[in-house]
Amino acid sequence: MTTTETPPTGAVPAAEKKNWRTSGGVRGWFGRQHWAVRTVLALVFAAVAYLLPYAGDVPVLGPQIITEGIDWPSALFNMSYYVLLALGLNVVVGFAGLLDLGYVGFFAVGAYTVAMLTSPDSVLHTEWPWLAAIPVALAIAMLSGLILGWPTLRLRGDYLAIVTLGFAEIIRIFATSSETLRGDRGFSDIPHPPGSYADGKPIFGVADATPYYWLGLSVIILVIFGVRNLDRSRVGRSWLAIREDEEAAEIMGVRTIKYKLWAFAIGAFIGGLGGVMFAGQQGFMNSQTFILQFSILVLAGVVMGGSGNLFGAILGGALISYIPDRLRGIEDPIFHTDLFGFRFAIFGLVIIAIMIFRPQGLIPSRRRAMELKDREKEVAPQ
Amino acid sequence: MSEPHMETPQELDAANARPVDRAMPTGTVGRSVGEPELSGGRSGDVLLEVDHVTLRFGGVVALNDVSFSLRKGEIFGLIGPNGAGKTTCFNAMTGVYRPTSGGIRFQGESIVGKKKHEITRGGIARTFQNVRLFPEMTALENVMVGADAHHKTSVVGALFRLPRHWQEEKAGREKSLELLRFVGIERRAGEVSRNLSYGEQRRLEIARALATNPTLLCLDEPAAGFTPAEKVELLELIRKIRDTGVTVLLIEHDMRLVMGVTDRIVVLEFGKKIAEGTPAEVRDDPKVIAAYLGVPTDAA
Amino acid sequence: MNFSGLIQDFGPLTITGLAQGAIIALFALGYTLVYGVLRLINFAHSEVFLLGSYACLIVWGLFGLDQNSATPNMVAVLGYLLLGLLAAVVISGVTALGVELVAYRPLRRRNAPPLAFLITAIGASLFISETVGVVTKRNITGVPPLIRPTDVVVIGNMHVTNLQILIIVLALVAMFVLDRFINRSRLGRGIRAVAQNPDSAALMGVNKSRVIALVFLIGGLMAGIAAVMYDLKIGVTRFDAGFLLGIEAFTAAVLGGIGNLRGALLGGLLLGVLQNYAAGLFGTQWLHAASFVLLVLILLVRPTGLLGESLGRARA
Numbered sequence: 001m002t003t004t005e006t007p008p009t010g011a012v013p014a015a016e017k018k019n020w021r022t023s024g025g026v027r028g029w030f031g032r033q034h035w036a037v038r039t040v041l042a043l044v045f046a047a048v049a050y051l052l053p054y055a056g057d058v059p060v061l062g063p064q065i066i067t068e069g070i071d072w073p074s075a076l077f078n079m080s081y082y083v084l085l086a087l088g089l090n091v092v093v094g095f096a097g098l099l100d101l102g103y104v105g106f107f108a109v110g111a112y113t114v115a116m117l118t119s120p121d122s123v124l125h126t127e128w129p130w131l132a133a134i135p136v137a138l139a140i141a142m143l144s145g146l147i148l149g150w151p152t153l154r155l156r157g158d159y160l161a162i163v164t165l166g167f168a169e170i171i172r173i174f175a176t177s178s179e180t181l182r183g184d185r186g187f188s189d190i191p192h193p194p195g196s197y198a199d200g201k202p203i204f205g206v207a208d209a210t211p212y213y214w215l216g217l218s219v220i221i222l223v224i225f226g227v228r229n230l231d232r233s234r235v236g237r238s239w240l241a242i243r244e245d246e247e248a249a250e251i252m253g254v255r256t257i258k259y260k261l262w263a264f265a266i267g268a269f270i271g272g273l274g275g276v277m278f279a280g281q282q283g284f285m286n287s288q289t290f291i292l293q294f295s296i297l298v299l300a301g302v303v304m305g306g307s308g309n310l311f312g313a314i315l316g317g318a319l320i321s322y323i324p325d326r327l328r329g330i331e332d333p334i335f336h337t338d339l340f341g342f343r344f345a346i347f348g349l350v351i352i353a354i355m356i357f358r359p360q361g362l363i364p365s366r367r368r369a370m371e372l373k374d375r376e377k378e379v380a381p382q
Numbered sequence: 383m384s385e386p387h388m389e390t391p392q393e394l395d396a397a398n399a400r401p402v403d404r405a406m407p408t409g410t411v412g413r414s415v416g417e418p419e420l421s422g423g424r425s426g427d428v429l430l431e432v433d434h435v436t437l438r439f440g441g442v443v444a445l446n447d448v449s450f451s452l453r454k455g456e457i458f459g460l461i462g463p464n465g466a467g468k469t470t471c472f473n474a475m476t477g478v479y480r481p482t483s484g485g486i487r488f489q490g491e492s493i494v495g496k497k498k499h500e501i502t503r504g505g506i507a508r509t510f511q512n513v514r515l516f517p518e519m520t521a522l523e524n525v526m527v528g529a530d531a532h533h534k535t536s537v538v539g540a541l542f543r544l545p546r547h548w549q550e551e552k553a554g555r556e557k558s559l560e561l562l563r564f565v566g567i568e569r570r571a572g573e574v575s576r577n578l579s580y581g582e583q584r585r586l587e588i589a590r591a592l593a594t595n596p597t598l599l600c601l602d603e604p605a606a607g608f609t610p611a612e613k614v615e616l617l618e619l620i621r622k623i624r625d626t627g628v629t630v631l632l633i634e635h636d637m638r639l640v641m642g643v644t645d646r647i648v649v650l651e652f653g654k655k656i657a658e659g660t661p662a663e664v665r666d667d668p669k670v671i672a673a674y675l676g677v678p679t680d681a682a
Numbered sequence: 683m684n685f686s687g688l689i690q691d692f693g694p695l696t697i698t699g700l701a702q703g704a705i706i707a708l709f710a711l712g713y714t715l716v717y718g719v720l721r722l723i724n725f726a727h728s729e730v731f732l733l734g735s736y737a738c739l740i741v742w743g744l745f746g747l748d749q750n751s752a753t754p755n756m757v758a759v760l761g762y763l764l765l766g767l768l769a770a771v772v773i774s775g776v777t778a779l780g781v782e783l784v785a786y787r788p789l790r791r792r793n794a795p796p797l798a799f800l801i802t803a804i805g806a807s808l809f810i811s812e813t814v815g816v817v818t819k820r821n822i823t824g825v826p827p828l829i830r831p832t833d834v835v836v837i838g839n840m841h842v843t844n845l846q847i848l849i850i851v852l853a854l855v856a857m858f859v860l861d862r863f864i865n866r867s868r869l870g871r872g873i874r875a876v877a878q879n880p881d882s883a884a885l886m887g888v889n890k891s892r893v894i895a896l897v898f899l900i901g902g903l904m905a906g907i908a909a910v911m912y913d914l915k916i917g918v919t920r921f922d923a924g925f926l927l928g929i930e931a932f933t934a935a936v937l938g939g940i941g942n943l944r945g946a947l948l949g950g951l952l953l954g955v956l957q958n959y960a961a962g963l964f965g966t967q968w969l970h971a972a973s974f975v976l977l978v979l980i981l982l983v984r985p986t987g988l989l990g991e992s993l994g995r996a997r998a
Contacts, residue, residue, distance in 0.1 A: 093797075099797070099800075151978060151982055152978065152981075154982075154985070155981055155982075155985060159936060159981050159985070161723065162723075162929075162932055162933060162936055162977065163974070163977065163978050163981065165929060166929075166933070166973075166974030166975075166977060166978070167974070169929065169970060169971070169974060170971045170974055170975070173967065173968070173970055173971045174971070176967070177965075177967035177968065292925075293808070293925075296804050296808075299801070299804070300801055300804055300805065303797055303798065303800075303801045304801065307797060341815075341816050342812065342813075342816055343812075344808045344809075344811075344812035344815075345808065345809050345812035345813045345815075345816060347805075347808055347809075347812075348804075348805040348806060348807070348808030348809030348810070348812065349805065349809050350805075351801060351802065351804065351805030351808070352784065352785055352802045352805040352806060352809070355789065355794070355798050355801050355802045355805065356788045356789060356792075356802065359789060359792055359794035359795065359798040360795070360798075
């Protein structure tokens with residue numbers, strides 16, 4: 001729908017303009033640009049993102065940016081799946097307004113399904129290639145979203161939070177205790193994504209994480225398009241209506257349960273996608289991989305970035321991965337240990353500081369005045 | 383608190399006392415089997431029939447054996463002093479409350495126990511006594527939510543921008559702009575509804591309700607807080623709505639407004655129907671005068 | 683499933699569950715109180731408990747006690763217990779106040795959305811538990827054996843130990859005193875007033891900020907008592923002990939009806955007991971999973987918990 005993206009022109013009512021300006025920020029500025037400018041900017045942004053693995057080569061600034069205790073491409077890949085998770089959770093929390101504290105559960109479902117289907121350690125002994133396991137993993141992740149959502153979405157917000165927390169705990173306990181999921185021993189030799197260079201070397205090897213990062217980035221871009229399409233349609237409107245006044249929404253004909261379930265399923269799908277990527281890169285995983293702090297970290301990322309805003313979710317997701325990784329390999333002056341050990345502690349402080357100074361998040365969600373497009377002139381002659 | 387407790391009916395009106403349990407088994411699809419259908423031949427012009435409806439909240443009887451029916455194409459007034467059960471009656475008709483006993487039939491089909499969104503898509507739309515818009519949405523988006531009620535494409539269509547979805551979005555947007563023009567606030571289309579004036583918000587609510595393509599539009603005190611001039615404009619709007627073929631049910635305090643616009647009126651008092659008829663008949667009914675117009679006013 | 687095991691061990695499972703439930707119930711009070719007044723989940727309450735569980739260990743450590751010490755004589759035990767309780771209660775109370783001051787008050791002043799409070803609370807929780815984690819190198823810390831569990835009452839195969847009795851009695855006494863305080867005292871009346879209607883309470887001259895601080899403080903005191911009992915019962919503590927038990931405690935609070943003091947007691951005891959039945963039935967590793975399944979089932983039948991949310995106002 002290119003028409004909806006056309007920015008309002010000079011015919012915008014004065015009040016409207018003022019409103020945009022006052023709610024400004026980066027996002028507001030971006031929204032005011034011509035669609036061509038925005039496209040170019042987006043392309044430049046994407047290009048920079050793809051070139052990030054070479055950031056270390058940039059003089060002066062580069063060495064400050066890249067991580068020390070973990071190789072930079074791996075850190076970038078970590079960021080990519082955190083961003084993916086943040087995007088997915090943003091659908092659930094930011095768009096539909098459902099507080100999900102156990103989002104890591106879907107990540108685990110995706111990763112474990114891949115492991116079960118591909119690893120030689122699995123009792124299934126299917127040993128599928130990574131690619132073949134993806135559809136199954138995503139379907140099961142979505143299904144788990146529906147299974148969790150169906151009985152619980154009738155509950156009020158706070159209760160939903162604790163029930164989702166419980167869901168993630170149950171999955172973790174199940175992974176730890178069940179013989180099939182192998183607990184601490186975990187699954188090894190999970191295959192990597194397919195593809196090889198001309199000389200026969202696999203693209204997705206163990207040494208260099210750069211291709212994984214590019215893959216992750218590409219998946220992120222696809223997800224951004226999908227989520228944005230949803231947000232700008234009746235689906236996004238329904239979510240917003242539910243968030244603002246659930247009963248009024250239902251009386252206006254919105255099928256509230258259906259859209260809440262969709263939010264859960266879509267969130268679970270994206271979370272599962274993150275798990276699939278993770279399993280494909282790591283090659284090994286066990287029950288220690290999916291600690292509960294993880295979901296909370298992702299939630300913190302979403303809210304910190306700006307709940308309900310795609311750019312905010314991306315920034316938040318990237319930060320929650322980048323900050324700890326950046327701290328790796330730096331010795332603290334008091335205990336003389338790796339600062340990475342303090343990562344969550346420092347993170348806790350950062351979260352508090354950000355929320356106190358910007359309670360709406362770094363990039364707050366701004367309600368766009370989308371539908372106006374060029375019919376504006378006709379409607380509001382000025 | 384789910385515990386029923388003694389409150390006056392108007393307090394119950396205001397609170398969301400015991401909404402209909404959504405999990406309740408209902409005849410969700412098609413005509414419900416148990417309810418005797420109102421045969422089309424018997425009274426072809428009846429649109430909505432409230433049939434001996436009683437609604438209790440704990441010990442309080444909010445509606446007591448109330449019956450009336452609306453005919454197609456009329457403007458129907460539901461009046462009564464504060465706490466008479468008008469809004470309760472409204473809520474029962476739009477699926478917010480479930481009657482303790484009695485039936486409500488719309489176009490010959492029982493709507494008791496139906497889900498709220500089903501009732502809306504079945505053709506009953508409403509506004510709220512205290513405006514309930516989606517405050518962060520623009521005026522246009524608010525109306526589009528109503529228009530979405532009849533759209534077929536959903537998540538899949540939106541995700542892949544299917545042509546059909548695109549068409550529906552476009553049609554919905556145009557229809558919504560049309561409706562904003564109809565209620566006279568098209569210039570505010572892009573404004574976040576929170577920023578609209580009170581009168582504009584009330585009009586926007588009407589536009590949103592109309593966007594669901596209702597056969598019956600229920601207006602819950604639409605003139606509350608209006609200036610006399612605004613009331614006159616509202617009267618015109620209500621007539622305009624009726625002229626498009628929509629039946630209008632009006633709950634109102636302002637007697638002049640009700641008398642001026644309605645074709646027929648039902649008067650409630652303490653949850654009971656005490657009178658029914660044309661405005662002139664009702665106005666002269668001694669029971670109504672005692673209950674409602676007891677204190678002489680300039681209303682008539 | 684092991685039904686015969688459950689039936690056979692019904693007595694022991696019940697008494698273990700009650701003791702565990704008593705700790706959970708005291709812990710749950712902090713969630714319930716804060717929720718009752720602020721309608722917010724105090725995610726950092728788990729760390730209030732955690733610091734309490736370390737505070738008493740540190741005090742005992744000052745007297746040269748560690749997990750390898752011999753059990754001292756009765757009088758000394760009593761003294762140590764009181765000192766430990768005092769330390770835990772003070773540290774937990776101070777921590778709770780600190781959390782309110784750092785993570786809640788600034789946001790309240792800015793009228794932040796509810797989710798923001800949850801996030802700052804998460805931040806505070808992460809900071810505290812992870813700092814403890816770094817300092818203790820994420821190892822478990824042993825507790826001096828102040829009380830050797832000995833059977834006091836034996837009925838069939840049900841052995842009730844002195845420790846279990848102590849825990850249950852202490853919890854009940856604490857609950858009783860708190861209930862009295864909330865329902866009888868002037869400060870308690872202030873808390874109830876704010877819980878029911880913050881705006882009109884403010885109009886009636888109740889200092890809302892002070893009530894909120896008070897509520898955090900009381901929650902902290904209760905968590906401190908719970909922490910000492912937890913140490914004695916489990917014998918070890920760790921940087922994530924608060925987090926794990928905190929989930930249980932919050933579940934208990936919701937189970938009984940969050941915002942409702944007696945609900946927390948009921949929820950805690952019930953959760954402790956049912957958890958242990960489930961453990962007997964399915965195996966110990968399923969103990970925690972069972973509590974969540976239970977929670978979901980109960981909420982589906984009674985969406986506001988078993989006793990409803992009485993401390994606060996009714997919600998539409």
